[in-house]
Amino acid sequence: MTTISKNIVLKHYIPSGTPTMNDFNVREIPLKLEKSNEILIKNHWISVDPYMRTRMTDRKNYISPFKINEPLEGSALGEVIESNSKSFVKGDFVTSFFGWRDYFISNEKEVNKINPIDIPIQAYLGPLGFTGHTAYVGLFQIGQLKPGSTILVSSAAGAVGSMVCQFAKIHGCKVIASTGSDEKVDWLINSLKVDFAFNYKKIENLVLYFKEICPEGFDFYYDNVGGEFLESAIYRMKNYGNIVICGRISQMNATSPGVGLRNMAHVLVKRLTIKGFLIFDHLDNRNDFETDVIKWIKEKKLVWKETVFEGLENTPMAFAELLNGKNTGKMLVKI
Numbered sequence: 302m303t304t305i306s307k308n309i310v311l312k313h314y315i316p317s318g319t320p321t322m323n324d325f326n327v328r329e330i331p332l333k334l335e336k337s338n339e340i341l342i343k344n345h346w347i348s349v350d351p352y353m354r355t356r357m358t359d360r361k362n363y364i365s366p367f368k369i370n371e372p373l374e375g376s377a378l379g380e381v382i383e384s385n386s387k388s389f390v391k392g393d394f395v396t397s398f399f400g401w402r403d404y405f406i407s408n409e410k411e412v413n414k415i416n417p418i419d420i421p422i423q424a425y426l427g428p429l430g431f432t433g434h435t436a437y438v439g440l441f442q443i444g445q446l447k448p449g450s451t452i453l454v455s456s457a458a459g460a461v462g463s464m465v466c467q468f469a470k471i472h473g474c475k476v477i478a479s480t481g482s483d484e485k486v487d488w489l490i491n492s493l494k495v496d497f498a499f500n501y502k503k504i505e506n507l508v509l510y511f512k513e514i515c516p517e518g519f520d521f522y523y524d525n526v527g528g529e530f531l532e533s534a535i536y537r538m539k540n541y542g543n544i545v546i547c548g549r550i551s552q553m554n555a556t557s558p559g560v561g562l563r564n565m566a567h568v569l570v571k572r573l574t575i576k577g578f579l580i581f582d583h584l585d586n587r588n589d590f591e592t593d594v595i596k597w598i599k600e601k602k603l604v605w606k607e608t609v610f611e612g613l614e615n616t617p618m619a620f621a622e623l624l625n626g627k628n629t630g631k632m633l634v635k636i
């Protein structure tokens with residue numbers, strides 16, 4: 302049987318600014334299982350993620366630019382609906398990198414079968430997916446977070462940030478959370494139980510504000526945004542503090558090159574450690590992460606939220622709204 306797959310493609314590269322629906326097309330491709338190990342999958346959930354913005358330019362990065370007029374890629378969660386493989390049966394749930402499309406054909410190696418625990422299946426793109434894994438690796442492997450630390454988290458009500466806040470609280474840390482709306486501040490305080498949260502858009506001078514809310518300074522900064530926020534955090538780090546560079550979303554739509562850090566003297570004098578990482582280097586090592594996060598979920602120590610757009614055609618809109626800060630928790634598309 303032939304299945305028609307709808308794919309979102311990029312019409313042209315977008316050097317700067319927020320992408321719009323006009324930058325994308327929907328393309329249809331007929332699919333038919335032919336080889337013995339192939340499986341046909343229907344995606345139910347698609348993840349949109351900030352790093353995809355970089356792939357929409359023709360600049361070289363750690364991951365190549367998207368190909369124009371070719372199906373875009375990204376994390377997705379789907380269900381096997383037809384299988385020529387002995388390892389997969391109809392009804393199996395899989396995660397893959399075949400996002401931005403409704404149906405696809407894959408071989409056995411390009412998808413990961415999941416054995417879901419009793420939680421909404423899309424959590425395998427959130428707390429139990431790259432998102433949770435990024436928070437876990439950044440805090441515990443890269444940053445070696447110590448119990449009792451005071452940690453600052455930016456984009457704290459986002460997908461990764463909301464996991465960082467909770468993992469750090471479980472680890473016995475004091476969490477200070479930054480986000481871009483009062484509603485998100487409420488969620489951080491009332492549901493995620495962080496120690497302090499604020500709306501960075503209302504703060505005129507972050508360095509002075511940090512001094513006011515946390516006079517002792519930060520032991521650890523989990524950086525999701527880069528730019529001026531990072532520079533301000535450096536001013537208020539304690540001696541021997543740790544900064545983990547996870548993302549730089551404040552710079553992603555920039556129309557001109559960002560200004561470099563002007564306070565490297567603080568890095569020197571305070572003997573700070575600043576370390577970046579990419580989750581793609583850690584994908585083979587999920588055991589501790591899965592064990593801990595499944596345990597925390599079962600113990601009801603973790604909460605999470607999703608902002609959901611309906612329909613494949615709305616994926617570009619979901620992506621733009623992610624960059625505009627319209628998500629609380631994980632931004633997903635349901636198809």
Ligand SMILES: NC(=O)c1ccc[n+]([C@@H]2O[C@H](COP(=O)([O-])OP(=O)(O)OC[C@H]3O[C@@H](n4cnc5c(N)ncnc54)[C@H](OP(=O)(O)O)[C@@H]3O)[C@@H](O)[C@H]2O)c1
Nearest residue numbers: 351456459460461480481525547548549550551579580626
């Ligand atoms: N290193 C890795 O391997 C890795 C893996 C996954 C993600 N990341 C990075 O982690 C960060 C968070 O990713 P995510 O998937 O969890 O996204 P997210 O935080 O759920 O969503 C992005 C959020 O960024 C905030 N934002 C947008 N423009 C901003 C600006 N100019 N200044 C400050 N904040 C801004 C918005 O929230 P507000 O309302 O707070 O502004 C928005 O909701 C991103 O930088 C991403 O690139 C890195």
